Amino acid sequence: MKITRNDLYEHVKKYECATDFTGFLGFIDSPIREVSVIKMPKGRIRLKYIDVHNNIHRVDVGPGETEEIEFPC
Numbered sequence: 001m002k003i004t005r006n007d008l009y010e011h012v013k014k015y016e017c018a019t020d021f022t023g024f025l026g027f028i029d030s031p032i033r034e035v036s037v038i039k040m041p042k043g044r045i046r047l048k049y050i051d052v053h054n055n056i057h058r059v060d061v062g063p064g065e066t067e068e069i070e071f072p073c
Contacts (some may be wrong), residue, residue, distance in 0.1 A: 001029055005065035012037060012045060012061070032057075032073050 015024050025035065031052050038046040044062035051057060051072060059071060 001027075001066050002073060003071050005061040005067050005069060006063060008047075008059070008069075009045060009063055009065070011063040012047065028072055032072050039058060 011025075011027075015021060018024075025032070025067055032049040034050045036046075036048040038048065040046055040060065042062065047059045047061070049057055049072065057072060059069065
């Protein structure tokens with residue numbers, strides 16, 4: 001699925017202090033597991049996850065980034 005880096009960033013930030021993660025990344029159409037969210041410098045975040053083929057992926061996103069990416073890869 002195509003999504004801008006900023007849209008993905010904003011979606012993840014909505015859950016920053018959440019205790020209920022119902023719906024978190026529920027919009028994607030591919031199964032992924034072991035999702036980690038890592039805070040990075042300059043307000044960016046890194047999503048690290050494992051896909052159905054046991055490949056590890058990392059996606060760095062930040063506020064205001066307009067590049068459209070395929071997520072999950």
